Amino acid sequence: MTLAELDAQQAQSLSEVAAAADAAALEQVRIRYLGRNGLLPAIVKQMKDVPAAERPEFGKGTNAWRAALEAALADRLASVGTVKKEESAFDCTLPGRWSAPGAKHPVSRVIEESAAIFARLGFTVADGPDIENRFNNFTALNTPAHHPSMDASDTFWLTDDLLLRTQTSPVQIRMMTQYRPPVRIITPGRTYRRDTTDATHSANFHQIEGLYVDTKPVSLADLKSTLAYFAKEMMGSKAGVRFRPHFFPFTEPSVEVDFSCHVCAGKGCRVCKNSGWIEIAGAGMVDPRVFNFVGYDPEQVFGYAFGFGVERIAMIKYGIPDIRWLYENDTRFLSQLA
Ligand code: PHE
Numbered sequence: 529m530t531l532a533e534l535d536a537q538q539a540q541s542l543s544e545v546a547a548a549a550d551a552a553a554l555e556q557v558r559i560r561y562l563g564r565n566g567l568l569p570a571i572v573k574q575m576k577d578v579p580a581a582e583r584p585e586f587g588k589g590t591n592a593w594r595a596a597l598e599a600a601l602a603d604r605l606a607s608v609g610t611v612k613k614e615e616s617a618f619d620c621t622l623p624g625r626w627s628a629p630g631a632k633h634p635v636s637r638v639i640e641e642s643a644a645i646f647a648r649l650g651f652t653v654a655d656g657p658d659i660e661n662r663f664n665n666f667t668a669l670n671t672p673a674h675h676p677s678m679d680a681s682d683t684f685w686l687t688d689d690l691l692l693r694t695q696t697s698p699v700q701i702r703m704m705t706q707y708r709p710p711v712r713i714i715t716p717g718r719t720y721r722r723d724t725t726d727a728t729h730s731a732n733f734h735q736i737e738g739l740y741v742d743t744k745p746v747s748l749a750d751l752k753s754t755l756a757y758f759a760k761e762m763m764g765s766k767a768g769v770r771f772r773p774h775f776f777p778f779t780e781p782s783v784e785v786d787f788s789c790h791v792c793a794g795k796g797c798r799v800c801k802n803s804g805w806i807e808i809a810g811a812g813m814v815d816p817r818v819f820n821f822v823g824y825d826p827e828q829v830f831g832y833a834f835g836f837g838v839e840r841i842a843m844i845k846y847g848i849p850d851i852r853w854l855y856e857n858d859t860r861f862l863s864q865l866a
Pocket of ligand 1: 694695696697737738776779809810811812833834835836
């Protein structure tokens with residue numbers, strides 16, 4: 529190749545750059561001339577065939593060509609708009625990137641709402657550990673050693689003495705052994721039972737325990753009015769409560785507490801299985817033997833306790849048919865509750 533031919537090639541390549549309409553076309557030109565198998569490297573390879581006298585000029589020529597071509601490519605690329613140097617990539621007129629807003633989990637909602645409702649009645653929130661001992665979870669709650677709930681088929685035992693609490697009631701014991709009356713607490717928390725998971729059972733669920741103990745008389749009527757207030761605040765102003773006699777080792781008398789069905793207002797529907805009522809809580813007057821266990825004088829103090837399942841309220845309140853939905857973290861479900 530002669531110097532004249534080299535000049536002609538250079539002119540040709542620069543006119544191709546000028547004619548390229550966009551970044552893709554420019555890239556083609558770059559590959560054709562500067563790419564690994566491009567024309568310029570091929571010419572450089574043939575330098576050895578150029579007469580020795582012409583070689584220095586030829587070398588300069590190829591270097592100048594490369595520099596001119598690279599500069600022309602960069603210039604042209606800037607003007608076809610791919611690399612806008614001054615206008616930055618930030619365009620304040622574009623819509624923002626949308627991130628799906630989170631929703632509070634129904635279990636958290638019921639716990640927070642319950643805490644707010646009971647706070648208006650003077651209850652504070654108390655806490656206790658998930659790992660409990662036999663005394664707090666059973667013995668001090670007047671549960672005899674042969675009671676079926678203590679069986680290894682019902683309770684997750686960790687050692688002979690330690691277990692995953694089966695109820696939040698042991699927090700009652702912790703609070704009463706620590707504080708003198710009056711005690712007015714609710715205790716939301718996790719509980720564990722060896723239950724096989726199905727639509728209404730889970731081996732790990734949440735309860736809220738309530739306890740009120742005072743040195744002035746406290747009656748079943750106080751318990752009922754407290755739970756009636758809670759029912760209305762939680763489920764709507766039409767909600768009512770009823771008590772049915774029951775048995776718990778740590779309360780005497782004991783009751784089961786039903787809320788009137790918030791769907792049919794007590795008329796009877798599928799949700800309440802046509803009874804007009806939905807079973808919600810266990811409750812009763814604190815058994816004097818429990819007071820003895822915590823060092824209170826049963827002649828001097830009076831109290832009531834209640835306990836209910838958080839998931840159960842969440843399912844009824846939000847119409848959730850399967851308890852497992854609450855644990856699967858499926859955002860399609862959770863975002864519907866937003
Ligand atoms: N701890 C009881 C349960 O898990 C509920 C309850 C609490 C009953 C307080 C009475 C008083 O079934």
